[in-house]
Amino acid sequence: MILTVTLNTALDLTYRIPALKPHASHRITEVTERPGGKGVNVARVLATLGHEVTVTGFTGGATGAVVQSQLTAIPGVVDALVPVAAPTRRTIAVVDEQTGDTTQLNEPGPTITPAEWSAFQEAYEDLLTQASAVALCGSLPPGVPVGAYAGLIRLAKAAEVPVLLDTSGEPLRRGVAARPDLVKPNAEELAELTGSHEPLRGAQDARRRGARSVVASLGTEGLLAVTPEGRWRATPPARIHGNPTGAGDSAVAGLLSGWEEQLPWPERLARAVALSAATVLAPVAGEFDRAAYEELVGRVAVTGDASAA
């Protein structure tokens, strides 16, 4: 199975209202509620692609119970979240029905105690024994040490499980130094890590800092991969319009899925770009449009070569 780690899980709420006006009172037209956090989104896409996925991270309180009951209802997903005392955070996306513009309200994550962090690390080591790959995704809740991902990468490498890291800021900086197999920063995260606003230079620098391979997501321009096997760019066939929420998580799922099936890099990248574009096109944020994915995957342009790493 593929293991995804989401230390800062969330209950994601979407509220549709005619238009948000500060300091007014609003009746919400429609409420949707689903389990969230980057690794959870990645798991949902992997399961839809037919992979067996186990989700770990933290769960607490009534919000955590809702996250778990909804996760368990997804075929192919196994819930291995570790219980904590503080409640799982909510995130709220308030969508203006007229314009589609979104206002985001994010609760702070629950504070994790040292004992809970230790319990997680033990559970994670157990799960690694059955994992074919692991993805470490998203921000850290309060109480988890900033070097957490570096430690989890070392444990994965000791267990000989390939490890992908998708985070930002100091947790990314420390994580890269622990030599993960793959990092997937966006352009902004890569620039923050390396100081370079030129993606190719940034990706090369991230490899020097410790990442074996770097796949940078460049928004509507697709992906740039710099790996020991070669260097590629993968570009969607047309400029895609829609809601980019979850597009990066779908790209991670595409990369993991291609890894699992031992596809060559160009095919992995095409899959990741097509999934990402099919997520932007889907009517519900974070879902992907299966028909669009199947239509797009053969039309992603992949350029580069296998010697120019």
Add this chain to the structure above:
Amino acid sequence: MILTVTLNTALDLTYRIPALKPHASHRITEVTERPGGKGVNVARVLATLGHEVTVTGFTGGATGAVVQSQLTAIPGVVDALVPVAAPTRRTIAVVDEQTGDTTQLNEPGPTITPAEWSAFQEAYEDLLTQASAVALCGSLPPGVPVGAYAGLIRLAKAAEVPVLLDTSGEPLRRGVAARPDLVKPNAEELAELTGSHEPLRGAQDARRRGARSVVASLGTEGLLAVTPEGRWRATPPARIHGNPTGAGDSAVAGLLSGWEEQLPWPERLARAVALSAATVLAPVAGEFDRAAYEELVGRVAVTGDASAA
């Protein structure tokens, strides 16, 4: 015991953020979570005043479970909420830390099935046998008939339990026609009911429509009571600044409390005005400042006389 009915209970969330900007992303600084809905607020104040209160209405889902566990933790409050399949709604007050201005987001209530509405009416009839007074508070969730309060008033009268109604719109109009002992509209609700923007005329008209007594809340100007025993105005000693959330519910609690203790009208009204003002002054929305209440209650000006009904 005093029975309060909240058909549209809520889990009330308060989010503090520096300032709300539409279409931006916000990290919430502080989250507070408490059981809500008008009758729940009334019960909380009554319990603080030392009365035994039973709370009924509907509860469902994970949000309802949180409402119930928090309600049960309040000394003096008994939870008699009736379970339903759909989840209890959330309301979110987003408070700008700089200005104190509040943006309100209210989820729609759960849809109540006919069988659930029947189950509630049976539970309510049972509870009436032990009640010394009943307050029917707030809006109706979808699925509950618009004449619901009229039916609940008839049941209370059949059981010889005095009944207070605090709602608005068509449920108020139909409820008044069923001859409740007391209605507590604000100026706007009274104008909508009667067509008169002059509170004294409106209150007299509401009595002609069926209410035995009318206590109209006039915001910072206090209360106007028109009753078979006389007519009074009760005014706070000074203009009160603060957060008016829950001030009307505290006034209802003051009226019920005075009713229960068989105080004469001027003392009931003084208590209601002082509780209402002490709620506006409290740092947390919907709580009341006990010291302010005790200081204010002797300084409320009550004018009028016992013959001018």
